[in-house]
Amino acid sequence: MTLESTLPNQEQIPEAPTEPPPAPGGAPLVGHAWNLLRDPLGFLTSLRDGGDVVRIRLGPRTAYAVNSPELVERLLRSPDFLVGGALWDTLGVLLGQGVATSNGPRHRRQRRTLQPAFRPDRIAEYGVLMAEEAQRTADGLRDGRTVDIAGEMFRTATRTAARSLLCVEALDERAERLCTALGTVFDGMYRRMILSVGPFYRLPLPANRRFERALADLHRLVDEIIDERRGATASGSNPDDLLTTLLQARDENGELVPEQEAHDQVIALLVAGGENVAKTLAWTLQLLAEHPEHERRLYEEVESVTGGRPVAFGDLKKLAYMRNLITESMRIRPAAWIFTRVAAVDTELGGYRIPAGTDIFYSPYAMQRDPRSFEDALDFDPDRWLPERRTAAAQTAHQPFGTGNRKCPGDHYSMTELALTLGTLVTKWRFVRVPETDSTPRLGITLQPRKAVLRVEARKP
Numbered sequence: 001m002t003l004e005s006t007l008p009n010q011e012q013i014p015e016a017p018t019e020p021p022p023a024p025g026g027a028p029l030v031g032h033a034w035n036l037l038r039d040p041l042g043f044l045t046s047l048r049d050g051g052d053v054v055r056i057r058l059g060p061r062t063a064y065a066v067n068s069p070e071l072v073e074r075l076l077r078s079p080d081f082l083v084g085g086a087l088w089d090t091l092g093v094l095l096g097q098g099v100a101t102s103n104g105p106r107h108r109r110q111r112r113t114l115q116p117a118f119r120p121d122r123i124a125e126y127g128v129l130m131a132e133e134a135q136r137t138a139d140g141l142r143d144g145r146t147v148d149i150a151g152e153m154f155r156t157a158t159r160t161a162a163r164s165l166l167c168v169e170a171l172d173e174r175a176e177r178l179c180t181a182l183g184t185v186f187d188g189m190y191r192r193m194i195l196s197v198g199p200f201y202r203l204p205l206p207a208n209r210r211f212e213r214a215l216a217d218l219h220r221l222v223d224e225i226i227d228e229r230r231g232a233t234a235s236g237s238n239p240d241d242l243l244t245t246l247l248q249a250r251d252e253n254g255e256l257v258p259e260q261e262a263h264d265q266v267i268a269l270l271v272a273g274g275e276n277v278a279k280t281l282a283w284t285l286q287l288l289a290e291h292p293e294h295e296r297r298l299y300e301e302v303e304s305v306t307g308g309r310p311v312a313f314g315d316l317k318k319l320a321y322m323r324n325l326i327t328e329s330m331r332i333r334p335a336a337w338i339f340t341r342v343a344a345v346d347t348e349l350g351g352y353r354i355p356a357g358t359d360i361f362y363s364p365y366a367m368q369r370d371p372r373s374f375e376d377a378l379d380f381d382p383d384r385w386l387p388e389r390r391t392a393a394a395q396t397a398h399q400p401f402g403t404g405n406r407k408c409p410g411d412h413y414s415m416t417e418l419a420l421t422l423g424t425l426v427t428k429w430r431f432v433r434v435p436e437t438d439s440t441p442r443l444g445i446t447l448q449p450r451k452a453v454l455r456v457e458a459r460k461p
Protein backbone atom coordinates (compact mmCIF):
# COMPACT_ATOMS: atom_id res chain seq x y z
CA MET A 1 0.00 0.00 0.00
CA THR A 2 1.48 3.33 -1.03
CA LEU A 3 1.35 6.39 1.17
CA GLU A 4 -0.83 8.13 -1.44
CA SER A 5 -3.48 5.41 -1.31
CA THR A 6 -3.91 5.84 2.49
CA LEU A 7 -4.63 9.54 2.06
CA PRO A 8 -8.26 10.40 1.35
CA ASN A 9 -9.04 11.77 -2.05
CA GLN A 10 -8.47 15.52 -1.66
CA GLU A 11 -11.65 16.29 -3.56
CA GLN A 12 -13.76 14.33 -1.05
CA ILE A 13 -12.58 16.25 2.02
CA PRO A 14 -15.13 18.91 2.82
CA GLU A 15 -13.38 22.22 2.98
CA ALA A 16 -12.58 22.87 6.64
CA PRO A 17 -14.77 25.77 7.71
CA THR A 18 -12.69 28.42 9.44
CA GLU A 19 -13.03 31.68 11.29
CA PRO A 20 -13.28 34.73 9.03
CA PRO A 21 -10.12 36.86 8.78
CA PRO A 22 -9.71 39.67 11.35
CA ALA A 23 -10.16 43.26 10.21
CA PRO A 24 -6.90 45.19 10.43
CA GLY A 25 -6.33 47.88 13.04
CA GLY A 26 -7.69 46.49 16.33
CA ALA A 27 -6.16 47.86 19.57
CA PRO A 28 -5.65 46.00 22.86
CA LEU A 29 -8.73 45.99 25.13
CA VAL A 30 -11.05 48.13 22.99
CA GLY A 31 -10.42 46.22 19.75
CA HIS A 32 -12.00 48.07 16.83
CA ALA A 33 -14.35 50.16 19.00
CA TRP A 34 -12.06 53.14 18.58
CA ASN A 35 -12.10 52.82 14.75
CA LEU A 36 -15.88 52.57 14.88
CA LEU A 37 -16.24 55.59 17.16
CA ARG A 38 -13.73 57.76 15.29
CA ASP A 39 -14.97 57.18 11.74
CA PRO A 40 -17.82 54.67 11.77
CA LEU A 41 -18.84 54.90 8.14
CA GLY A 42 -15.26 54.95 6.87
CA PHE A 43 -14.44 51.92 9.02
CA LEU A 44 -17.50 49.94 7.92
CA THR A 45 -16.80 50.78 4.31
CA SER A 46 -13.17 49.67 4.66
CA LEU A 47 -14.29 46.26 5.94
CA ARG A 48 -15.56 45.21 2.53
CA ASP A 49 -11.95 45.14 1.26
CA GLY A 50 -11.20 42.41 3.83
CA GLY A 51 -13.52 39.87 2.19
CA ASP A 52 -17.13 38.71 2.25
CA VAL A 53 -17.03 38.09 6.01
CA VAL A 54 -14.52 39.65 8.46
CA ARG A 55 -14.05 39.51 12.22
CA ILE A 56 -13.95 42.60 14.44
CA ARG A 57 -13.68 43.13 18.20
CA LEU A 58 -15.63 45.75 20.16
CA GLY A 59 -14.28 45.75 23.71
CA PRO A 60 -15.04 42.27 25.06
CA ARG A 61 -17.36 41.36 22.14
CA THR A 62 -16.37 39.76 18.86
CA ALA A 63 -18.59 40.33 15.84
CA TYR A 64 -18.56 39.24 12.21
CA ALA A 65 -19.22 41.77 9.45
CA VAL A 66 -20.96 40.45 6.33
CA ASN A 67 -20.00 42.45 3.27
CA SER A 68 -21.48 40.68 0.25
CA PRO A 69 -25.12 41.32 -0.78
CA GLU A 70 -25.67 37.61 -1.51
CA LEU A 71 -24.49 36.60 1.96
CA VAL A 72 -26.56 39.35 3.57
CA GLU A 73 -29.59 37.94 1.79
CA ARG A 74 -28.75 34.47 3.19
CA LEU A 75 -28.21 35.94 6.64
CA LEU A 76 -31.63 37.62 6.60
CA ARG A 77 -33.46 34.60 5.22
CA SER A 78 -31.82 31.84 7.25
CA PRO A 79 -33.57 30.57 10.41
CA ASP A 80 -30.07 30.05 11.91
CA PHE A 81 -29.82 33.77 12.65
CA LEU A 82 -32.11 35.69 14.97
CA VAL A 83 -32.71 39.33 15.66
CA GLY A 84 -30.17 40.18 18.35
CA GLY A 85 -26.64 41.51 18.71
CA ALA A 86 -25.47 45.00 19.61
CA LEU A 87 -28.11 47.04 17.72
CA TRP A 88 -31.14 45.08 18.83
CA ASP A 89 -29.86 44.45 22.37
CA THR A 90 -29.40 48.20 22.74
CA LEU A 91 -32.73 49.02 21.12
CA GLY A 92 -34.34 46.46 23.44
CA VAL A 93 -34.01 49.05 26.24
CA LEU A 94 -36.47 51.17 24.28
CA LEU A 95 -38.47 48.62 22.32
CA GLY A 96 -38.84 45.99 25.06
CA GLN A 97 -40.53 42.87 23.73
CA GLY A 98 -42.28 44.41 20.72
CA VAL A 99 -42.24 42.93 17.23
CA ALA A 100 -38.89 44.42 16.22
CA THR A 101 -36.96 42.76 19.05
CA SER A 102 -38.79 39.47 19.68
CA ASN A 103 -38.05 36.13 18.01
CA GLY A 104 -39.76 32.78 17.38
CA PRO A 105 -43.49 32.17 17.96
CA ARG A 106 -43.94 35.46 19.79
CA HIS A 107 -42.53 37.35 16.82
CA ARG A 108 -44.78 35.46 14.39
CA ARG A 109 -47.83 36.22 16.50
CA GLN A 110 -46.93 39.90 16.83
CA ARG A 111 -46.34 40.16 13.06
CA ARG A 112 -49.77 38.62 12.40
CA THR A 113 -51.35 41.21 14.69
CA LEU A 114 -49.74 44.09 12.80
CA GLN A 115 -50.19 42.83 9.25
CA PRO A 116 -53.87 43.84 8.66
CA ALA A 117 -53.01 47.46 9.48
CA PHE A 118 -50.67 47.54 6.46
CA ARG A 119 -53.04 46.03 3.87
CA PRO A 120 -53.29 48.01 0.60
CA ASP A 121 -56.84 49.22 1.34
CA ARG A 122 -55.67 50.61 4.69
CA ILE A 123 -52.71 52.37 3.05
CA ALA A 124 -55.13 54.11 0.68
CA GLU A 125 -57.13 55.32 3.72
CA TYR A 126 -53.98 56.52 5.49
CA GLY A 127 -53.05 58.35 2.28
CA VAL A 128 -55.75 60.94 3.03
CA LEU A 129 -54.29 61.64 6.48
CA MET A 130 -50.75 61.61 5.14
CA ALA A 131 -51.63 64.23 2.51
CA GLU A 132 -53.36 66.34 5.19
CA GLU A 133 -50.35 66.22 7.50
CA ALA A 134 -47.99 67.04 4.63
CA GLN A 135 -50.19 70.00 3.67
CA ARG A 136 -50.22 71.17 7.25
CA THR A 137 -46.42 71.12 7.33
CA ALA A 138 -46.21 72.89 3.96
CA ASP A 139 -48.69 75.56 5.14
CA GLY A 140 -46.69 76.13 8.33
CA LEU A 141 -43.49 77.08 6.49
CA ARG A 142 -42.68 80.72 5.77
CA ASP A 143 -41.02 82.18 2.70
CA GLY A 144 -37.35 83.06 3.29
CA ARG A 145 -37.14 81.30 6.68
CA THR A 146 -34.41 78.81 7.53
CA VAL A 147 -35.93 75.67 9.04
CA ASP A 148 -34.65 72.66 10.93
CA ILE A 149 -35.72 70.11 8.36
CA ALA A 150 -34.94 67.06 10.51
CA GLY A 151 -37.13 68.32 13.37
CA GLU A 152 -39.91 69.42 11.02
CA MET A 153 -39.97 66.05 9.25
CA PHE A 154 -39.88 64.14 12.53
CA ARG A 155 -42.93 66.00 13.82
CA THR A 156 -44.76 65.40 10.53
CA ALA A 157 -43.94 61.68 10.45
CA THR A 158 -44.78 61.15 14.13
CA ARG A 159 -48.13 62.96 13.85
CA THR A 160 -48.89 60.90 10.76
CA ALA A 161 -48.02 57.57 12.42
CA ALA A 162 -50.01 58.50 15.52
CA ARG A 163 -53.09 59.59 13.56
CA SER A 164 -53.10 56.81 10.99
CA LEU A 165 -52.10 53.78 13.08
CA LEU A 166 -53.21 54.76 16.56
CA CYS A 167 -56.04 57.24 15.83
CA VAL A 168 -54.32 59.68 18.19
CA GLU A 169 -55.22 63.24 17.27
CA ALA A 170 -53.77 66.46 18.67
CA LEU A 171 -50.24 65.20 19.07
CA ASP A 172 -48.63 68.63 18.77
CA GLU A 173 -47.16 69.07 22.23
CA ARG A 174 -46.49 65.34 22.44
CA ALA A 175 -44.77 65.22 19.05
CA GLU A 176 -42.42 67.85 20.41
CA ARG A 177 -41.82 65.80 23.56
CA LEU A 178 -41.35 62.64 21.53
CA CYS A 179 -38.90 64.38 19.24
CA THR A 180 -36.77 65.67 22.14
CA ALA A 181 -36.92 62.45 24.15
CA LEU A 182 -36.15 60.21 21.19
CA GLY A 183 -33.19 62.37 20.12
CA THR A 184 -31.61 62.04 23.59
CA VAL A 185 -32.41 58.33 23.86
CA PHE A 186 -30.98 57.55 20.43
CA ASP A 187 -27.75 59.44 21.19
CA GLY A 188 -27.28 57.52 24.44
CA MET A 189 -28.11 54.23 22.77
CA TYR A 190 -25.55 54.75 20.07
CA ARG A 191 -22.79 55.04 22.68
CA ARG A 192 -24.12 51.94 24.46
CA MET A 193 -24.18 50.01 21.19
CA ILE A 194 -20.60 50.82 20.20
CA LEU A 195 -19.05 50.39 23.62
CA SER A 196 -21.01 48.04 25.84
CA VAL A 197 -19.51 48.80 29.25
CA GLY A 198 -22.71 48.39 31.26
CA PRO A 199 -21.65 49.67 34.73
CA PHE A 200 -20.38 52.95 33.27
CA TYR A 201 -23.87 53.82 32.07
CA ARG A 202 -25.26 53.35 35.56
CA LEU A 203 -23.01 56.08 37.02
CA PRO A 204 -24.93 59.25 38.00
CA LEU A 205 -23.33 61.34 35.23
CA PRO A 206 -25.30 64.15 33.56
CA ALA A 207 -25.41 62.28 30.20
CA ASN A 208 -26.68 59.10 31.87
CA ARG A 209 -29.29 61.03 33.84
CA ARG A 210 -30.49 62.82 30.67
CA PHE A 211 -30.80 59.44 28.95
CA GLU A 212 -32.82 57.92 31.81
CA ARG A 213 -35.12 60.95 32.02
CA ALA A 214 -35.77 60.93 28.27
CA LEU A 215 -36.47 57.19 28.28
CA ALA A 216 -38.90 57.56 31.19
CA ASP A 217 -40.67 60.39 29.34
CA LEU A 218 -41.11 58.26 26.24
CA HIS A 219 -42.65 55.44 28.25
CA ARG A 220 -44.90 57.90 30.08
CA LEU A 221 -46.12 59.29 26.76
CA VAL A 222 -47.10 55.86 25.51
CA ASP A 223 -48.82 55.08 28.84
CA GLU A 224 -50.85 58.26 28.40
CA ILE A 225 -51.88 57.24 24.88
CA ILE A 226 -52.95 53.78 26.10
CA ASP A 227 -54.78 55.14 29.17
CA GLU A 228 -56.73 57.58 27.02
CA ARG A 229 -57.77 54.78 24.70
CA ARG A 230 -58.84 52.55 27.57
CA GLY A 231 -60.90 55.46 28.90
CA ALA A 232 -62.50 56.04 25.49
CA THR A 233 -63.22 52.30 25.06
CA ALA A 234 -64.83 52.18 28.51
CA SER A 235 -67.18 54.97 27.43
CA GLY A 236 -68.23 53.11 24.29
CA SER A 237 -65.83 54.37 21.59
CA ASN A 238 -63.89 51.64 19.82
CA PRO A 239 -62.01 52.89 16.74
CA ASP A 240 -61.06 50.27 14.16
CA ASP A 241 -57.33 50.97 14.34
CA LEU A 242 -54.09 49.25 15.17
CA LEU A 243 -54.09 50.47 18.78
CA THR A 244 -57.42 48.72 19.42
CA THR A 245 -56.05 45.57 17.76
CA LEU A 246 -52.90 45.70 19.91
CA LEU A 247 -54.86 46.21 23.13
CA GLN A 248 -57.19 43.31 22.29
CA ALA A 249 -54.49 40.93 20.96
CA ARG A 250 -54.42 37.41 22.37
CA ASP A 251 -51.47 35.07 22.78
CA GLU A 252 -51.08 31.43 21.65
CA ASN A 253 -53.27 30.29 24.59
CA GLY A 254 -56.04 32.71 23.79
CA GLU A 255 -55.14 34.97 26.75
CA LEU A 256 -55.07 38.75 26.33
CA VAL A 257 -51.44 39.81 25.88
CA PRO A 258 -49.99 41.66 28.89
CA GLU A 259 -50.37 45.43 28.79
CA GLN A 260 -46.58 45.75 28.66
CA GLU A 261 -46.53 44.00 25.28
CA ALA A 262 -49.10 46.40 23.82
CA HIS A 263 -47.01 49.25 25.22
CA ASP A 264 -43.87 47.89 23.55
CA GLN A 265 -45.67 47.47 20.25
CA VAL A 266 -46.84 51.09 20.29
CA ILE A 267 -43.28 52.27 20.98
CA ALA A 268 -41.98 50.13 18.09
CA LEU A 269 -44.49 51.68 15.69
CA LEU A 270 -43.93 55.26 16.79
CA VAL A 271 -40.16 54.85 16.69
CA ALA A 272 -40.02 52.99 13.38
CA GLY A 273 -42.80 55.06 11.85
CA GLY A 274 -41.39 58.40 12.95
CA GLU A 275 -37.67 57.99 12.85
CA ASN A 276 -36.98 56.20 9.55
CA VAL A 277 -39.49 58.17 7.53
CA ALA A 278 -38.34 61.49 9.02
CA LYS A 279 -34.67 60.82 8.36
CA THR A 280 -35.39 59.67 4.80
CA LEU A 281 -37.37 62.87 4.16
CA ALA A 282 -34.64 65.05 5.67
CA TRP A 283 -32.00 63.39 3.49
CA THR A 284 -34.14 63.64 0.37
CA LEU A 285 -34.76 67.36 0.87
CA GLN A 286 -31.02 67.87 1.40
CA LEU A 287 -30.28 65.97 -1.80
CA LEU A 288 -32.85 68.06 -3.70
CA ALA A 289 -31.20 71.23 -2.39
CA GLU A 290 -27.82 69.92 -3.56
CA HIS A 291 -29.16 68.87 -6.98
CA PRO A 292 -31.51 71.59 -8.31
CA GLU A 293 -31.78 69.79 -11.66
CA HIS A 294 -33.45 66.82 -9.93
CA GLU A 295 -35.57 69.11 -7.81
CA ARG A 296 -36.85 70.77 -11.00
CA ARG A 297 -37.63 67.42 -12.62
CA LEU A 298 -39.51 66.27 -9.55
CA TYR A 299 -41.57 69.46 -9.44
CA GLU A 300 -42.37 69.20 -13.15
CA GLU A 301 -43.44 65.59 -12.83
CA VAL A 302 -45.73 66.37 -9.89
CA GLU A 303 -47.20 69.40 -11.71
CA SER A 304 -47.80 67.42 -14.89
CA VAL A 305 -49.80 64.85 -12.93
CA THR A 306 -51.71 67.13 -10.56
CA GLY A 307 -52.00 70.31 -12.62
CA GLY A 308 -51.32 72.29 -9.42
CA ARG A 309 -53.94 70.72 -7.13
CA PRO A 310 -52.74 68.95 -3.94
CA VAL A 311 -51.09 65.58 -4.54
CA ALA A 312 -53.33 62.65 -3.63
CA PHE A 313 -52.89 58.92 -3.12
CA GLY A 314 -54.38 58.20 -6.58
CA ASP A 315 -51.59 60.20 -8.25
CA LEU A 316 -48.75 58.14 -6.86
CA LYS A 317 -48.65 55.38 -9.44
CA LYS A 318 -48.06 58.02 -12.14
CA LEU A 319 -45.09 59.54 -10.29
CA ALA A 320 -42.38 57.20 -11.60
CA TYR A 321 -39.52 59.67 -11.30
CA MET A 322 -40.52 60.41 -7.70
CA ARG A 323 -40.29 56.68 -6.89
CA ASN A 324 -36.83 56.39 -8.42
CA LEU A 325 -35.68 59.51 -6.64
CA ILE A 326 -36.81 58.21 -3.24
CA THR A 327 -35.19 54.82 -3.94
CA GLU A 328 -31.94 56.53 -4.87
CA SER A 329 -32.06 58.76 -1.80
CA MET A 330 -32.47 55.68 0.42
CA ARG A 331 -29.54 54.06 -1.38
CA ILE A 332 -27.02 56.84 -1.03
CA ARG A 333 -28.24 58.22 2.31
CA PRO A 334 -29.90 55.33 4.17
CA ALA A 335 -31.42 56.23 7.53
CA ALA A 336 -30.65 52.73 8.80
CA TRP A 337 -26.92 52.24 8.40
CA ILE A 338 -26.34 49.05 10.40
CA PHE A 339 -28.31 45.90 11.24
CA THR A 340 -27.29 43.13 13.60
CA ARG A 341 -28.18 39.48 14.12
CA VAL A 342 -27.04 36.68 16.39
CA ALA A 343 -26.38 33.05 15.41
CA ALA A 344 -28.98 30.81 17.10
CA VAL A 345 -27.05 27.58 16.40
CA ASP A 346 -23.59 26.54 15.20
CA THR A 347 -23.79 27.28 11.52
CA GLU A 348 -21.94 28.44 8.43
CA LEU A 349 -21.95 31.52 6.23
CA GLY A 350 -19.83 32.03 3.13
CA GLY A 351 -17.72 28.97 4.04
CA TYR A 352 -16.94 30.27 7.53
CA ARG A 353 -17.83 28.55 10.77
CA ILE A 354 -20.22 30.64 12.85
CA PRO A 355 -20.55 29.38 16.43
CA ALA A 356 -23.93 29.77 18.18
CA GLY A 357 -24.10 33.13 19.95
CA THR A 358 -21.87 34.99 17.45
CA ASP A 359 -22.83 38.62 16.81
CA ILE A 360 -23.16 39.38 13.11
CA PHE A 361 -23.82 42.66 11.39
CA TYR A 362 -23.98 44.30 7.98
CA SER A 363 -24.04 47.90 6.88
CA PRO A 364 -26.57 48.97 4.23
CA TYR A 365 -24.57 52.22 3.98
CA ALA A 366 -21.36 50.43 2.95
CA MET A 367 -23.13 47.92 0.72
CA GLN A 368 -25.23 50.49 -1.10
CA ARG A 369 -22.16 52.51 -2.04
CA ASP A 370 -20.10 49.60 -3.25
CA PRO A 371 -18.78 50.11 -6.81
CA ARG A 372 -18.99 46.34 -7.30
CA SER A 373 -22.78 46.65 -7.24
CA PHE A 374 -23.34 50.19 -8.57
CA GLU A 375 -21.84 52.05 -11.47
CA ASP A 376 -20.61 55.49 -10.31
CA ALA A 377 -21.71 54.40 -6.87
CA LEU A 378 -21.22 57.78 -5.20
CA ASP A 379 -23.28 59.73 -7.74
CA PHE A 380 -26.86 60.65 -6.92
CA ASP A 381 -28.60 59.31 -10.02
CA PRO A 382 -32.33 58.49 -9.68
CA ASP A 383 -32.38 57.22 -13.29
CA ARG A 384 -30.25 54.23 -12.34
CA TRP A 385 -33.58 52.73 -11.17
CA LEU A 386 -35.23 53.04 -14.61
CA PRO A 387 -36.29 49.55 -15.74
CA GLU A 388 -33.82 49.58 -18.63
CA ARG A 389 -30.88 50.56 -16.41
CA ARG A 390 -31.67 48.66 -13.20
CA THR A 391 -29.31 45.71 -12.70
CA ALA A 392 -29.82 42.52 -10.72
CA ALA A 393 -26.67 43.29 -8.69
CA ALA A 394 -28.04 46.69 -7.72
CA GLN A 395 -31.38 45.24 -6.68
CA THR A 396 -29.76 42.60 -4.47
CA ALA A 397 -27.48 45.19 -2.86
CA HIS A 398 -30.23 47.75 -2.21
CA GLN A 399 -33.18 46.40 -0.26
CA PRO A 400 -34.15 49.45 1.80
CA PHE A 401 -36.87 47.58 3.68
CA GLY A 402 -34.85 44.43 4.28
CA THR A 403 -35.90 40.92 3.30
CA GLY A 404 -36.96 37.61 4.85
CA ASN A 405 -39.30 37.26 7.83
CA ARG A 406 -38.17 40.56 9.37
CA LYS A 407 -38.86 42.62 6.26
CA CYS A 408 -40.33 45.98 7.17
CA PRO A 409 -44.14 45.71 7.40
CA GLY A 410 -44.26 49.47 6.80
CA ASP A 411 -42.68 49.41 3.31
CA HIS A 412 -45.75 50.46 1.27
CA TYR A 413 -46.92 52.72 4.06
CA SER A 414 -43.53 54.47 3.98
CA MET A 415 -43.29 54.82 0.21
CA THR A 416 -46.79 56.34 0.22
CA GLU A 417 -45.97 58.78 2.99
CA LEU A 418 -42.61 59.75 1.50
CA ALA A 419 -44.13 60.45 -1.92
CA LEU A 420 -47.15 62.37 -0.60
CA THR A 421 -45.01 64.50 1.71
CA LEU A 422 -42.37 65.30 -0.91
CA GLY A 423 -44.98 65.95 -3.60
CA THR A 424 -46.88 68.33 -1.31
CA LEU A 425 -43.75 70.17 -0.20
CA VAL A 426 -42.23 70.66 -3.65
CA THR A 427 -45.53 71.89 -5.08
CA LYS A 428 -45.33 74.92 -2.80
CA TRP A 429 -41.69 75.33 -1.80
CA ARG A 430 -38.09 75.10 -2.92
CA PHE A 431 -35.49 74.11 -0.34
CA VAL A 432 -32.17 75.90 -0.57
CA ARG A 433 -28.85 75.39 1.20
CA VAL A 434 -27.59 78.12 3.56
CA PRO A 435 -24.06 78.57 4.97
CA GLU A 436 -24.94 76.55 8.13
CA THR A 437 -26.22 73.58 6.10
CA ASP A 438 -23.97 70.61 6.70
CA SER A 439 -24.93 67.39 5.00
CA THR A 440 -22.05 65.29 6.25
CA PRO A 441 -23.66 62.29 7.93
CA ARG A 442 -24.08 62.40 11.69
CA LEU A 443 -24.16 58.96 13.19
CA GLY A 444 -26.59 57.86 15.82
CA ILE A 445 -28.86 54.85 15.91
CA THR A 446 -29.93 56.27 12.54
CA LEU A 447 -28.02 58.39 10.07
CA GLN A 448 -28.93 62.04 9.65
CA PRO A 449 -27.44 65.21 8.14
CA ARG A 450 -25.12 66.91 10.66
CA LYS A 451 -26.95 70.22 10.31
CA ALA A 452 -30.21 69.67 8.50
CA VAL A 453 -31.17 73.31 8.00
CA LEU A 454 -32.47 74.65 4.70
CA ARG A 455 -34.03 77.94 3.59
CA VAL A 456 -37.56 77.74 2.27
CA GLU A 457 -38.43 79.76 -0.84
CA ALA A 458 -41.91 80.11 -2.28
CA ARG A 459 -42.03 78.54 -5.69
CA LYS A 460 -42.48 81.09 -8.44
CA PRO A 461 -44.66 79.82 -11.26
Ligand code: HEM
Pocket residue numbers: 076083099100101111161165268269272273274276277280330335336339340400401402403405406407408409410411413414
Ligand atom coordinates in the same frame (compact mmCIF):
# COMPACT_ATOMS: atom_id res chain seq x y z
C1 HEM B 1 -38.23 54.97 5.12
C2 HEM B 1 -38.84 54.31 6.06
C3 HEM B 1 -38.46 52.95 6.58
C4 HEM B 1 -37.36 52.18 6.33
C5 HEM B 1 -36.17 52.50 5.41
C6 HEM B 1 -37.52 50.96 7.11
C7 HEM B 1 -36.62 49.92 7.09
C8 HEM B 1 -36.78 48.75 7.83
C9 HEM B 1 -35.90 47.62 7.77
C10 HEM B 1 -34.65 47.52 6.88
C11 HEM B 1 -36.37 46.68 8.62
C12 HEM B 1 -35.78 45.29 8.86
C13 HEM B 1 -34.84 45.30 10.03
C14 HEM B 1 -34.04 44.02 10.13
O1 HEM B 1 -33.97 43.23 9.17
O2 HEM B 1 -33.44 43.80 11.18
C15 HEM B 1 -37.55 47.24 9.26
C16 HEM B 1 -38.29 46.59 10.22
C17 HEM B 1 -39.43 47.12 10.76
N1 HEM B 1 -40.08 48.27 10.40
FE1 HEM B 1 -39.46 49.58 9.03
N2 HEM B 1 -38.68 51.03 7.82
C18 HEM B 1 -39.30 52.21 7.51
C19 HEM B 1 -40.51 52.66 7.98
C20 HEM B 1 -41.35 51.97 8.81
C21 HEM B 1 -42.67 52.39 9.22
C22 HEM B 1 -43.37 53.65 8.73
C23 HEM B 1 -43.13 51.46 10.10
C24 HEM B 1 -44.43 51.40 10.82
C25 HEM B 1 -45.26 52.36 10.92
C26 HEM B 1 -42.10 50.46 10.24
C27 HEM B 1 -42.19 49.37 11.07
C28 HEM B 1 -41.22 48.40 11.16
C29 HEM B 1 -41.30 47.29 12.08
C30 HEM B 1 -42.42 47.04 13.10
C31 HEM B 1 -40.19 46.48 11.85
C32 HEM B 1 -39.80 45.18 12.55
C33 HEM B 1 -40.32 44.01 11.73
C34 HEM B 1 -39.97 42.64 12.29
O3 HEM B 1 -38.97 42.53 12.98
O4 HEM B 1 -40.71 41.70 11.99
N3 HEM B 1 -41.04 50.78 9.44
N4 HEM B 1 -37.79 48.49 8.74
